[in-house]
Amino acid sequence: MHIEVRNLNKSFGDFHAVQNVSFQIEKGHLIGLLGPSGGGKTSILRMLAGLETPSSGDILFHGQRVNDLPPQERGIGFVFQNYALFKHMTVYDNIAFGLKVKKQSKERIRERVMSLVELTGLKGFEHRYAHQLSGGQRQRVAFARALAPEPQLLLLDEPFAAIDAKIRTELRTWLKEMIERVGITSIFVTHDQDEAIEVADEIMIINKGRLEQKGTPWDIYKNPQTPFVASFIGESTIVEDVAGLKGFEDAAGNGTKALVRPEYIEVGKPGEIRLASAAMDGIVKHVHFRGSEWLVELEADGVKLVTYRPLESEVLHPNERVSILLHRAYLFNDEKSWIAENRLKVDPMPIYI
Numbered sequence: 001m002h003i004e005v006r007n008l009n010k011s012f013g014d015f016h017a018v019q020n021v022s023f024q025i026e027k028g029h030l031i032g033l034l035g036p037s038g039g040g041k042t043s044i045l046r047m048l049a050g051l052e053t054p055s056s057g058d059i060l061f062h063g064q065r066v067n068d069l070p071p072q073e074r075g076i077g078f079v080f081q082n083y084a085l086f087k088h089m090t091v092y093d094n095i096a097f098g099l100k101v102k103k104q105s106k107e108r109i110r111e112r113v114m115s116l117v118e119l120t121g122l123k124g125f126e127h128r129y130a131h132q133l134s135g136g137q138r139q140r141v142a143f144a145r146a147l148a149p150e151p152q153l154l155l156l157d158e159p160f161a162a163i164d165a166k167i168r169t170e171l172r173t174w175l176k177e178m179i180e181r182v183g184i185t186s187i188f189v190t191h192d193q194d195e196a197i198e199v200a201d202e203i204m205i206i207n208k209g210r211l212e213q214k215g216t217p218w219d220i221y222k223n224p225q226t227p228f229v230a231s232f233i234g235e236s237t238i239v240e241d242v243a244g245l246k247g248f249e250d251a252a253g254n255g256t257k258a259l260v261r262p263e264y265i266e267v268g269k270p271g272e273i274r275l276a277s278a279a280m281d282g283i284v285k286h287v288h289f290r291g292s293e294w295l296v297e298l299e300a301d302g303v304k305l306v307t308y309r310p311l312e313s314e315v316l317h318p319n320e321r322v323s324i325l326l327h328r329a330y331l332f333n334d335e336k337s338w339i340a341e342n343r344l345k346v347d348p349m350p351i352y353i
């Protein structure tokens with residue numbers, strides 16, 4: 001289902017929980033609503049569902065305004081974080097629930113439930129109750145139950161939040177595959193950036209009631225449009241005084257700050273680093289073993305930076321003097337933000353960005 005939201009607002013008293021949010025979602029896409037707690041993600045989801053009335057703005061499904069449609073007439077399926085299975089019902093009856101409400105025939109219900117049991121890998125579990133299932137299995141039942149009445153839009157509110165880390169990763173991949181296979185337009189809420197990046201076709205970053213940016217995970221990572229997005233997605237360090245960053249001094253003043261991602265930085269022993277004339281002198285503060293790489297904390301002229309080094313690279317030690325080449329930085333002040341390259345560097349950045 002194609003979805004359009006125009007200038008959506010929601011106020012609770014004089015508190016503006018959602019402010020002028022507009023977006024469109026293509027049919028079959030999987031969208032992650034990502035942002036810090038209290039930003040307005042759940043409020044947006046609830047307005048789409050019809051569980052909350054917008055203070056102003058329009059919601060269109062297939063180009064038709066649905067503001068006045070009650071939830072049960074919107075063709076929506078839900079999956080919540082706390083499973084919300086009916087405890088006194090078996091897996092079969094949980095999945096069949098929405099179909100019974102719709103008064104479908106026994107045969108039709110059986111056929112649909114069994115095909116969903118098959119799809120979600122729950123074969124053999126039909127007669128179990130919720131307490132006889134693992135967290136991951138319960139979420140799969142919740143997913144099958146939401147899909148049973150053939151909704152046109154699936155809304156998932158923190159669907160993985162109550163599941164432990166290892167299963168959560170598996171379930172994410174599983175859910176993405178399922179949604180692709182079924183081809184249903186889906187929106188899920190999360191405050192976990194890794195989850196959004198891994199699962200979503202497109203991410204909408206929601207902060208303080210506003211939609212800061214919408215785009216593919218890669219696009220948002222590569223081209224953040226606001227300082228908030230830049231700092232929220234990916235790891236980064238904020239440098240308050242750009243004058244201390246070699247190759248970027250020109251940008252100093254006007255309250256300009258820099259956001260530096262680990263992969264913008266190249267670090268090496270003095271004399272070994274390429275493009276030495278564009279590099280700063282610095283010192284290693286700490287080195288942490290991160291399993292697949294070294295995390296290196298650096299300091300140059302009072303500026304603190306963080307980067308990674310491959311495991312196979314020569315080990316750096318605390319207090320060791322190093323050369324630090326900052327390839328690029330995300331610069332911003334109160335008026336604008338932009339991505340800048342080190343002006344002393346002649347060759348393009350060797351890394352994938």
Ligand SMILES: Nc1ncnc2c1ncn2[C@@H]1O[C@H](COP(=O)(O)OP(=O)(O)OP(=O)(O)O)[C@@H](O)[C@H]1O
Pocket residue numbers: 012015017035036037038039040041042043044191
């Ligand atoms: N019924 C309500 N009455 C008053 N304030 C509300 C109500 N519902 C939500 N809010 C407020 O609106 C803001 C947005 O809440 P919302 O639940 O949409 O945020 P969220 O991004 O989903 O956060 P979380 O990740 O914590 O669920 C919060 O500050 C919240 O306290």
